[in-house]
Every structure is written in structure tokens, then in C-alpha cells.
Amino acid sequence: MKHLLSVTDLDAAEATALLDTADRLKQALLGREVRKLPTLRGRTVITMFYEDSTRTRVSFEIAGKWMSADTINVSARGSSVSKGESLRDTSLTLSSMGADCVVVRHPASGAAHRIAAWTDRDRAVTGIHTSIVNAGDGTHEHPTQALLDAATLRERLGGIAGRRVGIVGDVLHSRVARSNVFLLATLGAEVVLIAPPTLLPVGVEEWPCRVSAELDAELPALDAVMMLRVQAERMHGAFFPSSREYAIRYGLSPERAALLPDHAIVMHPGPMIRGMEIAPSVADAPSSAILGQVRNGVHVRMAVLYHLLAGASS
Ligand code: CP
Numbered sequence: 001m002k003h004l005l006s007v008t009d010l011d012a013a014e015a016t017a018l019l020d021t022a023d024r025l026k027q028a029l030l031g032r033e034v035r036k037l038p039t040l041r042g043r044t045v046i047t048m049f050y051e052d053s054t055r056t057r058v059s060f061e062i063a064g065k066w067m068s069a070d071t072i073n074v075s076a077r078g079s080s081v082s083k084g085e086s087l088r089d090t091s092l093t094l095s096s097m098g099a100d101c102v103v104v105r106h107p108a109s110g111a112a113h114r115i116a117a118w119t120d121r122d123r124a125v126t127g128i129h130t131s132i133v134n135a136g137d138g139t140h141e142h143p144t145q146a147l148l149d150a151a152t153l154r155e156r157l158g159g160i161a162g163r164r165v166g167i168v169g170d171v172l173h174s175r176v177a178r179s180n181v182f183l184l185a186t187l188g189a190e191v192v193l194i195a196p197p198t199l200l201p202v203g204v205e206e207w208p209c210r211v212s213a214e215l216d217a218e219l220p221a222l223d224a225v226m227m228l229r230v231q232a233e234r235m236h237g238a239f240f241p242s243s244r245e246y247a248i249r250y251g252l253s254p255e256r257a258a259l260l261p262d263h264a265i266v267m268h269p270g271p272m273i274r275g276m277e278i279a280p281s282v283a284d285a286p287s288s289a290i291l292g293q294v295r296n297g298v299h300v301r302m303a304v305l306y307h308l309l310a311g312a313s314s
Pocket residue numbers: 052053054055056057136145269270271
């Protein structure tokens with residue numbers, strides 16, 4: 001694996017290999033006094049975030065540190081981006097300093113792909129290979145979120161193939177939804193997107209999933225329900241339906257959660273808007289896998305760094 005830009009770069013065997021590595025790393029590290037592996041000693045991982053993040057940025061930093069890589073965080077605020085430096089110049093600057101991996105989050109869909117193309121071209125001159133990881137690009141993709149969600153589904157449901165997963169809410173602005181639909185379909189799950197028609201993207205009928213507007217009718221058949229964050233920052237003030245209507249029709253209330261089968265799990269990529277997308281009592285119930293998703297994020301990101309950097313050196 002050279003870069004991780006999109007889940008569509010992964011076939012079922014490659015995605016499963018990443019999940020298996022994450023499992024092995026989790027087993028190796030959990031409950032042991034030694035929490036650090038020497039695997040990536042001497043490697044440099046830079047996180048370059050042009051949008052805010054808690055889970056993704058911190059878990060990549062932990063993942064790098066737990067594998068003994070040198071990790072450095074760059075954010076748009078506080079870097080030369082605020083002086084007007086272009087994305088291309090910033091990326092090539094970090095690559096030229098010898099970054100083995102740049103983990104990038106950017107508001108523009110396709111940004112990670114562009115950076116990979118620039119650094120690959122620059123490699124011919126510098127001889128430096130820099131792996132690029134897409135940590136969320138606009139409304140396009142968030143591949144490591146989908147991988148950690150798949151790890152959580154596998155752990156909590158015993159497998160993914162044949163499981164029924166509902167993804168609920170603001171699909172239009174969600175890179176998490178797109179990455180999950182394509183990865184879960186690759187791994188054999190049945191996915192249904194449940195959303196108001198105003199929050200569905202053009203072309204969704206070509207995605208490998210079903211689409212529904214009726215949450216209450218879908219819940220009894222699901223093995224997992226994944227609530228999405230409503231991305232008000234991408235709506236430019238025009239949120240339709242209103243947040244009140246949204247909560248009434250698509251919020252996961254305790255009454256709605258009771259429609260799920262007993263074995264079903266509740267997921268959310270975070271950050272959650274409690275009270276609108278999901279009731280606090282549902283988010284904190286035993287059926288909630290939300291903190292498990294966060295924990296798996298560290299091991300999945302360790303696996304991604306391992307496959308990109310240790311694989312490349314062997
Ligand atoms: N799920 C997710 O990407 O969270 P952050 O924005 O906190 O990284």
C-alpha cells in the first residue's frame with residue numbers, strides 16, 4: 001500500500017488484512033505493561049490538519065507514538081498557511097523535510113489525492129517517498145473512520161458479511177457515510193441510508209446500498225445503526241429540515257432505540273450533538289459502541305501506518 005486516499009483503493013482482502021493487523025496490535029498492547037512497539041523507530045509521521053479534529057488527529061498521534069515513530073502536528077492556524085502558503089507548497093515542504101507519512105485533513109474534496117500526486121511527482125526529483133493518508137477531505141471520504149467502524153462491527157457482531165447496517169442522517173455532507181457505504185459493501189454488509197431527501201447527495205442511487213426516508217420502519221431489521229453528525233458548518237445557514245424537525249424524525253430517541261433488535265449496536269463517528277442526533281441515554285447505553293469506536297481508532301490507525309511504512313521498508 002503506497003497511500004490511503006479512498007476506501008475504494010482497498011479490495012476485501014486488503015481491508016481484511018488491515019483489520020486483522022489492527023486486531024493483533026490491540027491484543028498485543030491491551031493489558032500489558034509495555035505499551036510501545038519499536039516497529040516505526042526512525043520514521044516521521046506528520047499530521048497536517050486544515051479542519052478541527054479531536055479523535056482523528058489525536059489517535060494518529062498516539063498510533064505513531066505507540067509504534068515509536070516521531071510524530072509532528074501541523075495545523076493551518078500557527079503554520080505558514082496563515083501567511084497564504086498554498087496547499088501544494090506546504091505539502092512539498094513537509095515531504096522535502098523527510099516526512100515518511102503525511103496525514104491530511106482538508107475542507108476540499110480531493111485534497112489528499114492532489115497532495116499524493118504532487119509528492120509522487122516530487123519524488124522523481126528528491127528520491128523521498130511520502131505516504132499520504134486521507135484523514136477527511138471535504139464531503140468526499142474518511143477512510144480510516146470507515147475502517148475503525150468496520151473493526152467495531154466485526155468485534156461487536158462477530159462479522160460483517162450479511163450484517164444489516166443503517167446509516168442515518170446528514171448523508172449529503174458526510175464523508176463518513178460515503179466511506180462506510182463503499183467499505184461495508186466491499187466486506188459484504190447490506191447497507192441502508194436513512195435520510196430526509198434534502199440531505200442525500202446527487203448520484204446516491206449509484207452507491208452500493210438502499211435508500212430510505214423511514215427510520216422507524218428500518219430499525220427493527222438492523223444489526224447496527226450508525227447515526228451521523230449534522231454538519232451545520234457545511235450548510236451555510238440553510239438547514240432543512242429544521243433542527244427540531246430533524247430531531248423528531250431522525251433523532252435516535254430511547255423510544256426509537258427500543259425498536260432495534262436486542263443484539264443491535266448503536267454507533268456514531270463523533271462528535272455527537274446530544275439531544276438532536278442521539279439521546280444521551282442512548283449514547284451511553286450498553287448497546288452503544290461509540291467509545292469502542294474511538295478505542296479501535298487507535299489500533300486501526302496503527303495498522304494503517306504499519307502497512308504503509310513497515311511494509312514499504314521490508
Ligand atoms: N470522527 C471524527 O473524524 O472525529 P474528529 O473530527 O474529532 O476527528
